[in-house]
Amino acid sequence: MGHVITDEERGRIKGLHEAGLGVRAIARRGERNCTAVGNAINARSLGEKKMGRPPSLTDRQVRQIVRAAATGDYSAAELARPEAPSAPLQEPPKRGRVADGLGGLWDQGQV
Numbered sequence: 001m002g003h004v005i006t007d008e009e010r011g012r013i014k015g016l017h018e019a020g021l022g023v024r025a026i027a028r029r030g031e032r033n034c035t036a037v038g039n040a041i042n043a044r045s046l047g048e049k050k051m052g053r054p055p056s057l058t059d060r061q062v063r064q065i066v067r068a069a070a071t072g073d074y075s076a077a078e079l080a081r082p083e084a085p086s087a088p089l090q091e092p093p094k095r096g097r098v099a100d101g102l103g104g105l106w107d108q109g110q111v
Contacts, residue, residue: 005032005040013040
């Protein structure tokens with residue numbers, strides 16, 4: 001593992017990049033790995049939104065589930081439901097055979 005890039009060095013790398021230098025040229029000047037220079041250029045600031053799939057639960061929902069689990073009044077299955085713990089359990093969807101429109105039949109779970 002290499003040395004950690006300091007904030008001062010990160011600022012210098014970003015400045016050189018904004019001045020038009022490429023990643024390889026900056027890496028040669030600063031005696032750093034090209035990957036480290038690229039990571040410093042593309043680093044997100046703390047307030048920036050991260051990429052990827054959004055969380056399935058909001059912070060509020062997580063707090064509600066943790067609070068409900070802490071009381072000990074609910075089973076794991078009840079806590080796993082998307083509704084509030086007091087809502088009734090839903091039956092799983094019926095599985096059967098459906099026509100695919102091309103003359104074939106498929107199990108509904110595989111469509």
